[in-house]
Amino acid sequence: MTTEQKINDVKFHDSPVSAFENALKQFDAAAKALNLTPNQIAVIKEPRRITEVQLPVRMDDGSVQVFKGYRVQHNIARGPAKGGVRFHQDVNLDEVKALAFWMTYKCATTNVPFGGGKGGIIVDPTKLSKGELERLARRYFAELIDLFGPDKDVPAPDVGTNPEVMSWFMDTYSMHHGEFTPAVITGKPIELGGSAGRTEATAQGLMYCVYEAVKHLNLDLKKCSAAVQGFGNVGSYSAKLLYNEGTKIVAISDVTGAYQNDKGIDIPAVFNYLKDHKTLNGAEKVVSMTKMSDPMALLELPVDILVPAALENQITPKNAAKIKAKLIAEGANGPITTEADKVLDKNGTFVIPDILCNAGGVTCSYLEWVQNRMGYYWTNERIQEDLSRIMRSSFNAVLETSKQYKVNMRIAAFIVAIQRVTKASEMRGLYA
Ligand code: GLU
Numbered sequence: 001m002t003t004e005q006k007i008n009d010v011k012f013h014d015s016p017v018s019a020f021e022n023a024l025k026q027f028d029a030a031a032k033a034l035n036l037t038p039n040q041i042a043v044i045k046e047p048r049r050i051t052e053v054q055l056p057v058r059m060d061d062g063s064v065q066v067f068k069g070y071r072v073q074h075n076i077a078r079g080p081a082k083g084g085v086r087f088h089q090d091v092n093l094d095e096v097k098a099l100a101f102w103m104t105y106k107c108a109t110t111n112v113p114f115g116g117g118k119g120g121i122i123v124d125p126t127k128l129s130k131g132e133l134e135r136l137a138r139r140y141f142a143e144l145i146d147l148f149g150p151d152k153d154v155p156a157p158d159v160g161t162n163p164e165v166m167s168w169f170m171d172t173y174s175m176h177h178g179e180f181t182p183a184v185i186t187g188k189p190i191e192l193g194g195s196a197g198r199t200e201a202t203a204q205g206l207m208y209c210v211y212e213a214v215k216h217l218n219l220d221l222k223k224c225s226a227a228v229q230g231f232g233n234v235g236s237y238s239a240k241l242l243y244n245e246g247t248k249i250v251a252i253s254d255v256t257g258a259y260q261n262d263k264g265i266d267i268p269a270v271f272n273y274l275k276d277h278k279t280l281n282g283a284e285k286v287v288s289m290t291k292m293s294d295p296m297a298l299l300e301l302p303v304d305i306l307v308p309a310a311l312e313n314q315i316t317p318k319n320a321a322k323i324k325a326k327l328i329a330e331g332a333n334g335p336i337t338t339e340a341d342k343v344l345d346k347n348g349t350f351v352i353p354d355i356l357c358n359a360g361g362v363t364c365s366y367l368e369w370v371q372n373r374m375g376y377y378w379t380n381e382r383i384q385e386d387l388s389r390i391m392r393s394s395f396n397a398v399l400e401t402s403k404q405y406k407v408n409m410r411i412a413a414f415i416v417a418i419q420r421v422t423k424a425s426e427m428r429g430l431y432a
Helices: 005-015 019-033 038-044 095-107 130-143 165-176 201-217 231-244 267-276 293-301 338-346 359-375 380-405 409-428
Strands: 050-059 064-077 080-090 116-122 153-157 224-230 248-254 258-260 304-307 327-328 350-352
Touching: 019 095, 019 224, 019 338, 019 380, 019 409, 038 201, 038 409, 050 095, 050 130, 064 080, 064 095, 064 130, 064 267, 080 095, 080 304, 080 350, 080 359, 095 116, 095 359, 116 153, 130 165, 153 359, 201 231, 201 350, 201 359, 224 231, 224 293, 231 267, 231 293, 231 304, 248 293, 258 293, 304 359, 350 409, 359 380, 380 409
Parallel strands: 080 116, 080 153, 224 248, 224 304, 304 327, 327 350
Antiparallel strands: 050 064, 064 116, 248 258
């Protein structure tokens, strides 16, 4: 190895992976398989509109703090931009662009009639009081009010936001427009037009994919073990639903660390602990499990199923060869880099990609938006019927495509999705 290569290797490992570059590499692999023309690629690859705003907020102590926020609309060929708003200290434009891109192709994979968008604010929401958080949320929505609308751009929760923040967004929009407009936001509380099943929908959708995947792989969930990274909305409900199927959950984690019990963690007891605690910190004193010295080691445990449900770029060339799971269900957006995908492919790991695996959230958001527009609300049974049908049929369409094109599930999902976006774009044509 030459010195230059060595330096490059070190640089590669030490420099953070660009989530958007990673997303574009996924796109390129599928575009190549589809023989897309440069013109077709040019129209659907890059974000359509990027907005950055400064958000001054009066803090409780009387001082003023200015936060930075973004909204990226990646593509609106198939319908209004759709995607969550993330509140996190590490939010940056590159990440929001990647997340908006994935929303375009996520909506197209499950064929819900939306484009893709994403928003974010650089803030650690756990450090703000409720009043400060509300003022920040309202300021963000008011600042970007012209972008949003039930037929323009429909935000939802993401990392660091929840139904309460959605209520503030929806109220801000409704006050500006002088009319109750629930369809401008999804992921709202049920009392304000939210949908039955939306809270657990992302994890539930992941489970519908897992049911189909274990059939394909000849696994029995009752005999499987699993590790779940992240215990937010997606991770916690994924752990719970897998636990309910009889799968042994041997490790879980959140920002405070990873916790392990080879005999299986009592997930209902963890939920119980979280009723009085914000994080898993100290849970090992109440629930039978030990804190792992290295939280990243959770990913390398000898389990059947791995659910990365935290943030991007968790499985990289650094640790990909050490992954032992047979099945990875991507609860998070972008947890595996393209280079790591190649290693997992070589080792025969079956990956259900994010744009399929975690699409249950936005699919249920679509059902919420439809209910809002009708003013008629469905039961959870009705929602589960639709969610199960859409997720399972999308999984099987992607699986068939992967066999047809001899590509992995991620590239297959992009092939399905890119065809739909390209078709819509071409049918609409270019204006002027
Ligand atoms: N934030 C979720 C996602 O990444 C949900 C988006 C939505 O419901 O619009 O898919």
